[in-house]
Each structure stands twice: as structure tokens, then as C-alpha cells.
Amino acid sequence: MPVALTASDVWTERRRRVGELRVRQGFARQLLDFYGALLSVQESAYRDAAAASPPAASLASYVAEVVVPSVLDVSVSTGPERMRSDLMNRLESQDPRDIVERWIRNEDQPEVDRFLARASLGPVLEAAGAETRAACVGPHDARHCPDCGGPPQLSYFAQAQDDLATGPRFLLCARCGATWGYPRMTCAACGEDSSARLSIFSERGTTSGERGSLVRGLPHGGAPAAHHPALFPHMRVEACDSCMRYLLSVDLASDPQAVPVVDELAAIPLDLYARDRGLTKVTTNLMGF
Numbered sequence: 413m414p415v416a417l418t419a420s421d422v423w424t425e426r427r428r429r430v431g432e433l434r435v436r437q438g439f440a441r442q443l444l445d446f447y448g449a450l451l452s453v454q455e456s457a458y459r460d461a462a463a464a465s466p467p468a469a470s471l472a473s474y475v476a477e478v479v480v481p482s483v484l485d486v487s488v489s490t491g492p493e494r495m496r497s498d499l500m501n502r503l504e505s506q507d508p509r510d511i512v513e514r515w516i517r518n519e520d521q522p523e524v525d526r527f528l529a530r531a532s533l534g535p536v537l538e539a540a541g542a543e544t545r546a547a548c549v550g551p552h553d554a555r556h557c558p559d560c561g562g563p564p565q566l567s568y569f570a571q572a573q574d575d576l577a578t579g580p581r582f583l584l585c586a587r588c589g590a591t592w593g594y595p596r597m598t599c600a601a602c603g604e605d606s607s608a609r610l611s612i613f614s615e616r617g618t619t620s621g622e623r624g625s626l627v628r629g630l631p632h633g634g635a636p637a638a639h640h641p642a643l644f645p646h647m648r649v650e651a652c653d654s655c656m657r658y659l660l661s662v663d664l665a666s667d668p669q670a671v672p673v674v675d676e677l678a679a680i681p682l683d684l685y686a687r688d689r690g691l692t693k694v695t696t697n698l699m700g701f
């Protein structure tokens with residue numbers, strides 16, 4: 413199991429990583445600045461929810477009343493221009509409680525609603541106990557969160573116990589942030605495990621026995637890749653030829669400083685590469701990539 417971080421460590425670690433990546437990945441700076449501002453609001457929401465422990469039955473009301481207003485404030489003041497107008501338009505006709513409720517019930521909803529619901533509910537579920545998480549709707553199988561039934565946002569490899577082994581693989585829930593163990597070289601969307609139908613794309617290819625391809629088209633200005641340090645040496649696109657879905661994977665053994673939820677948000681070129689290949693992400697992340 414990954415080393416458990418205390419609550420305050422989790423938020424400190426996310427902020428630290430945002431600071432590192434905004435310097436290293438200039439193309440994602442606006443997004444990271446917005447996410448950094450959002451993290452402060454989410455941390456407060458996390459602390460409030462930990463103290464209040466809202467009952468599962470009133471989860472959506474609690475989130476709509478206590479968290480949505482501050483997420484809305486920071487999104488309108490710091491978020492992308494289009495998000496501001498979309499949010500204002502939606503809230504003229506939609507009740508925030510219903511927006512949050514639809515995400516709890518795992519129903520389809522417009523991207524801007526999904527953002528507001530995810531950003532607001534996420535920290536409350538992170539602070540909540542198993543009973544509250546279990547009030548969420550979703551399949552309970554190996555490919556969904558064992559706590560809330562949410563879909564996997566990303567895959568990561570934990571640091572190995574000894575230097576020679578690769579660490580175990582985990583999926584991280586898009587809804588509540590819980591993690592669960594999942595077999596390597598198995599599609600997180602459909603369960604395909606025939607290696608001939610699974611593709612790995614990384615900037616430098618892979619050194620393991622798993623199939624790999626070089627990601628091209630990253631923002632290096634077309635210069636030979638050998639002259640540039642890789643931007644995502646610890647990340648890869650894990651794709652499935654059977655269902656044409658993909659997700660991004662973060663290897664903590666190759667970059668122990670990485671924070672999967674932050675690194676995944678900021679790896680936009682990998683998402684664009686996957687999309688160009690006709691792949692659809694298992695679940696878009698908080699920022700819609």
C-alpha cells in the first residue's frame with residue numbers, strides 16, 4: 413500500500429507540486445494557477461467537512477450550501493473566461509443541489525456542471541467516511557472505486573519496496589480520490605488483458621517488456637527529442653485497442669516528487685496525443701482534459 417499521508421500533508425503536497433509544475437510546464441501555467449487557487453478552497457471545504465461530518469442523506473444539500481459558493485467565487489475570479497460565463501449561465505436556471513446530486517448519482521451532465529460538482533463534492537468525499545462515500549451511485553466492480561463506485565481518473569505505480577522491482581499499480585477515483593489496486597497491463601475501462609491489444613505511449617518509449625511507442629508532437633518546437641529533457645519521463649498513455657479508451661499513468665518510482673492527481677491534470681500534451689489517435693479518456697479530469 414502507498415504510504416498514508418495525513419490530511420494536511422495531502423493538501424501541502426498538492427500545492428508543492430502545482431508550484432513545481434507551473435515552472436517546468438509553462439504551457440499549463442494558467443490551468444495550474446487556477447487549480448492552485450481552487451486547492452485553497454478545497455482544503456477549507458475538506459477541513460469543514462471533517463469537522464461537520466455531514467450525513468450521507470444530506471450530502472448534496474451540504475455541498476451546495478457550504479462548498480459551491482466558494483468554488484464558484486474562485487472559478488469566476490480565476491478560472492478561464494469561458495468557464496465564467498458558462499457557470500453564470502447555468503446557475504441562472506439550475507439549482508446547485510441538483511448539479512451536485514447528478515454527479516453523486518453518476519448521471520450525464522454538461523461539462524461545466526460536472527466541473528462545479530466535482531470540485532465541490534471531491535474534498536467533502538475525501539474527508540467523509542465509508543458510509544457517506546457508499547451513498548454515491550456507481551458500479552461496484554474491479555474497474556470502479558470500491559468506496560463510491562466512481563470511475564478511475566488515472567493509474568499510478570507506487571514506489572517499489574526494493575529498487576529492483578516495479579511498484580504495484582493503483583487506480584485513483586475521479587469522484588472521491590480513493591485508490592485501489594489493479595493489475596498491470598489490463599485496461600481500466602473494459603478489462604482487456606491481452607497485451608497485443610494494449611498500447612503504451614511515452615515520450616521516450618519504454619524500457620520494460622511492455623509494448624511502447626514514442627510520443628511525438630510534444631511542445632519541443634520540432635527539434636530532435638534527444639536534445640531536450642523529457643517533460644513527462646514518469647508518465648505514459650495507457651491505451652486499449654479493444655475499447656479505444658485510455659488513461660494517463662504516473663510512475664512514482666521514476667519521479668518520487670510527482671503527485672498523481674496534479675501531474676495528470678497538467679500533462680495536456682499527452683491527452684492531445686491520445687485524442688489525435690482517436691482515443692477517448694476513461695474519464696476527463698477536473699479541468700475537462
Ligand SMILES: [Zn+2]
Nearest residue numbers: 557560585588
Ligand atoms: Zn470513489
Ligand SMILES: [Zn+2]
Nearest residue numbers: 599602652655
Ligand atoms: Zn479497453
